Amino acid sequence: MPEKQYPGRVVYIEFDCDKCGTGKMVYTGGQTDHPVFKFVHVCNQCSAVLHAKHAYPVVQFEKVEMKPVSGGKKKESKTESGPFYEIHPAPH
Numbered sequence: 001m002p003e004k005q006y007p008g009r010v011v012y013i014e015f016d017c018d019k020c021g022t023g024k025m026v027y028t029g030g031q032t033d034h035p036v037f038k039f040v041h042v043c044n045q046c047s048a049v050l051h052a053k054h055a056y057p058v059v060q061f062e063k064v065e066m067k068p069v070s071g072g073k074k075k076e077s078k079t080e081s082g083p084f085y086e087i088h089p090a091p092h
């Protein structure tokens with residue numbers, strides 16, 4: 001299958017501490033495996049412990065759609081890069 005490229009954006013996800021409400025949960029490098037595999041986190045403010053299914057912070061990549069700038073018509077570029085577009089997040 002040929003490789004395809006799409007425009008995208010990066011989303012950075014943090015986990016706020018439920019106990020103190022001001023700190024962020026930081027992955028310690030540890031994990032649990034009983035009964036389910038989880039990543040061990042500690043709050044950087046109050047030292048509360050969290051076992052989560054992801055190691056926070058998480059970085060995700062989202063595909064975005066390309067939409068024409070105005071009236072549904074493409075404006076031709078004077079360069080070889082092609083039409084001008086604005087990037088809009090893909091609907092979920």
